[in-house]
Amino acid sequence: MRHGFAPGRICSHWEDQMRILINGRTVDEDFIERVEEISEQNIKRCMQCGTCSASCPMEADMDLSPRVVMHFTQMGLRDVVQGANTVWICASCHTCEARCPRGVDLPKIMEAIRLLTLRKNKDAVDPRQLEATVIDEAPQAAMVGCFRKLTA
Amino acid sequence: MKVSYYPGCTLKTKARNLEDTAIGALAVLGVELVELPRWNCCGAVTSLAQDDLLHMLAPVRDLIRAKEQGSDKLVTICSMCYNTLARANLLMRNDAEKRDALNRFMDEEPDYAGEVEVIHLLNFIRDEVGWDKLRAAVRRPLTGLRVAPYYGCTLVRPAEVAIEPAVDATVFEKFIEALGAQLVHNPGAFDCCGSYQILSHPKQALAASAELLGKAKNKGADVLALSCPLCDYNLGKRQNELVADHGLESKLPTIYFTQLLAVALGLDSSLCHFELNHEGTRSLLEERNLISTVAV
Amino acid sequence: MSTTAPIGEDKIVAKVTSKHVPIYVMGKRYDVPDSLTIMKAMEYAGYKFIRGCGCRGGICGACGTVYKKPDDYKIHVGLACQTVVQEGMHLTQIPFYPATRTVFDYEQTPAVAEAVFKAYPELFRCVACNACTKICPMDVPVMDYVAAIKRGDFEKATELSFDCIQCGLCASRCMAEMAQYHIAQMVRRIYGGKIKPKATHLAVMVDNVKAGKFKDGLEQLKKADVATLKQLYMSKDAREIEPNMSEDEWVPTNNAYL
Numbered sequence: 001m002r003h004g005f006a007p008g009r010i011c012s013h014w015e016d017q018m019r020i021l022i023n024g025r026t027v028d029e030d031f032i033e034r035v036e037e038i039s040e041q042n043i044k045r046c047m048q049c050g051t052c053s054a055s056c057p058m059e060a061d062m063d064l065s066p067r068v069v070m071h072f073t074q075m076g077l078r079d080v081v082q083g084a085n086t087v088w089i090c091a092s093c094h095t096c097e098a099r100c101p102r103g104v105d106l107p108k109i110m111e112a113i114r115l116l117t118l119r120k121n122k123d124a125v126d127p128r129q130l131e132a133t134v135i136d137e138a139p140q141a142a143m144v145g146c147f148r149k150l151t152a
Numbered sequence: 153m154k155v156s157y158y159p160g161c162t163l164k165t166k167a168r169n170l171e172d173t174a175i176g177a178l179a180v181l182g183v184e185l186v187e188l189p190r191w192n193c194c195g196a197v198t199s200l201a202q203d204d205l206l207h208m209l210a211p212v213r214d215l216i217r218a219k220e221q222g223s224d225k226l227v228t229i230c231s232m233c234y235n236t237l238a239r240a241n242l243l244m245r246n247d248a249e250k251r252d253a254l255n256r257f258m259d260e261e262p263d264y265a266g267e268v269e270v271i272h273l274l275n276f277i278r279d280e281v282g283w284d285k286l287r288a289a290v291r292r293p294l295t296g297l298r299v300a301p302y303y304g305c306t307l308v309r310p311a312e313v314a315i316e317p318a319v320d321a322t323v324f325e326k327f328i329e330a331l332g333a334q335l336v337h338n339p340g341a342f343d344c345c346g347s348y349q350i351l352s353h354p355k356q357a358l359a360a361s362a363e364l365l366g367k368a369k370n371k372g373a374d375v376l377a378l379s380c381p382l383c384d385y386n387l388g389k390r391q392n393e394l395v396a397d398h399g400l401e402s403k404l405p406t407i408y409f410t411q412l413l414a415v416a417l418g419l420d421s422s423l424c425h426f427e428l429n430h431e432g433t434r435s436l437l438e439e440r441n442l443i444s445t446v447a448v
Numbered sequence: 449m450s451t452t453a454p455i456g457e458d459k460i461v462a463k464v465t466s467k468h469v470p471i472y473v474m475g476k477r478y479d480v481p482d483s484l485t486i487m488k489a490m491e492y493a494g495y496k497f498i499r500g501c502g503c504r505g506g507i508c509g510a511c512g513t514v515y516k517k518p519d520d521y522k523i524h525v526g527l528a529c530q531t532v533v534q535e536g537m538h539l540t541q542i543p544f545y546p547a548t549r550t551v552f553d554y555e556q557t558p559a560v561a562e563a564v565f566k567a568y569p570e571l572f573r574c575v576a577c578n579a580c581t582k583i584c585p586m587d588v589p590v591m592d593y594v595a596a597i598k599r600g601d602f603e604k605a606t607e608l609s610f611d612c613i614q615c616g617l618c619a620s621r622c623m624a625e626m627a628q629y630h631i632a633q634m635v636r637r638i639y640g641g642k643i644k645p646k647a648t649h650l651a652v653m654v655d656n657v658k659a660g661k662f663k664d665g666l667e668q669l670k671k672a673d674v675a676t677l678k679q680l681y682m683s684k685d686a687r688e689i690e691p692n693m694s695e696d697e698w699v700p701t702n703n704a705y706l
Contacts, residue, residue: 192598193598209576210575260578
């Protein structure tokens with residue numbers, strides 16, 4: 001099995017739901033507040049230009065592109081954002097952060113969204129399920145980085 | 153000249169080729185890398201949450217070790233260690249509140265306020281050895297070897313710890329030229345190889361790796377030079393998969409910049425541990441008569 | 449009662465006339481003589497140990513105990529059999545803490561770092577918080593040996609973890625939820641059995657045993673009566689004991705059996 005782990009999916013692929021309902025009741029203010037608090041970023045600065053998505057090396061396999069994660073976070077769609085695989089595929093490469101014309105530090109926002117799940121003791125990877133051949137060959141830095149970003 | 157040195161875990165196992173060539177080559181250049189007497193894993197990646205100081209403890213402890221050694225400089229080679237240590241250092245320098253919280257928590261350690269400067273080996277060579285001295289020390293110029301530099305993410309992002317600003321970075325290029333090699337412009341020099349996602353999302357990481365290797369290959373590079381053991385794993389050791397499954401047209405050997413240095417300085421190639429490299433690295437250098445052929 | 453206390457027991461005989469102090473075991477107050485160890489004090493208070501007690505000599509690691517003092521926030525730690533009670537201490541024994549232990553086939557396991565990485569991948573979750581070192585009752589630098597294992601330095605890890613008595617308190621405090629002491633034990637087994645050069649003098653001594661070098665001496669002991677044995681055991685003249693902290697070069701005056 002090459003694709004070792006399923007990220008911690010909480011809800012299904014948003015595109016399968018065809019449309020997303022947005023009204024006063026769907027806005028999770030607490031989610032917006034927590035993301036801004038943990039990341040120390042003002043998510044309203046994002047103007048949806050899409051530079052982040054165009055720059056992202058992992059975007060092709062994301063449920064939601066980084067731009068859409070920003071948009072849905074602005075709208076407080078906690079379940080959709082936390083249910084997408086985006087933050088679990090993000091490699092914290094900081095390309096989006098370097099290129100954002102609005103100075104938004106997206107990797108910090110990705111981290112905040114990851115932490116909202118990890119802090120409830122839900123892991124996105126299980127170290128004990130790593131393939132033995134991979135541990136034989138991978139550098140320690142890969143294991144340390146992966147477990148720090150993707151386990152609680 | 154002696155300078156404190158932080159190796160990082162991988163350099164003691166999978167990337168011995170990176171450490172041994174660095175120590176050997178720097179000795180020839182008159183620099184002794186003095187390993188910290190006691191150090192722990194730096195954490196490889198930085199905490200990006202303002203309320204997560206826990207993951208800052210590891211790199212800060214290493215910086216404290218350097219300070220205890222009486223050093224004002226700490227040289228690192230692994231790109232990930234460099235980034236993690238440098239960012240932790242900036243936090244300790246610039247954020248009084250978090251610095252105090254960390255110092256209070258580590259009540260068994262002396263206080264630290266960012267007194268040590270974290271320096272990547274490329275910058276150390278640029279500033280403390282200098283290109284002229286490096287050129288003069290070359291015994292076996294890498295003439296005709298077409299080398300593409302690969303900075304990756306962690307040497308240049310975020311901007312506050314970049315070894316040189318990404319858009320204008322020339323340190324790797326000047327290093328390659330000083331060794332007498334032919335510099336190949338690499339459009340993917342700052343692209344991401346997928347990093348630690350090689351473990352959790354290998355398909356995506358390998359796709360990113362294949363794309364960036366293709367960019368260097370298309371420019372006619374013979375070899376990709378890098379400084380990160382994790383990049384070398386994704387780009388070098390997993391390269392057969394990039395060719396088989398991810399559309400990389402042909403192979404491109406990878407090499408640590410310190411190995412290029414060791415070869416150019418004429419050091420014994422056994423120091424280079426090419427058995428730990430991409431399978432094509434040794435044969436490429438043998439073909440170009442840069443190292444002597446040895447029975448494997 | 450014999451007038452001569454058997455060797456080893458003189459240190460832990462309670463002075464019943466000593467002052468009583470309050471201690472709190474799992475929140476309940478007991479007034480106990482202030483000269484007792486935690487283990488003796490708990491027995492004094494009526495506890496009977498079925499688990500959480502072993503050698504009573506500070507070696508077996510069965511009686512790890514954590515306690516708080518009235519005036520500081522620190523977690524203090526000690527072996528119940530070795531630690532004397534203090535006035536106002538709140539304590540509980542943690543004789544066992546669930547810990548992941550990977551079964552491995554010693555014969556089939558190669559002496560490489562990756563063998564341990566595969567058995568305990570959670571090793572790489574260490575954040576260097578140092579809570580393990582702080583709680584260790586044996587002053588083992590746990591965080592440092594974990595760091596050594598992560599970089600594959602088995603020699604260093606063996607040296608640093610050598611005093612570990614497997615009490616498991618480190619695992620109880622671990623942020624990364626690993627069992628440091630089991631990981632270190634695997635490392636020591638691999639290092640001791642497969643990496644460290646064999647001790648040549650041991651082979652010589654085994655050959656000596658096989659050749660009957662010690663036969664006469666053992667026969668003499670077997671034939672001796674109780675009085676002679678006591679004399680041999682107790683008398684400083686009859687039995688030469690290696691002094692504490694003696695140098696490696698120390699040898700007994702009578703080296704007939706070396």
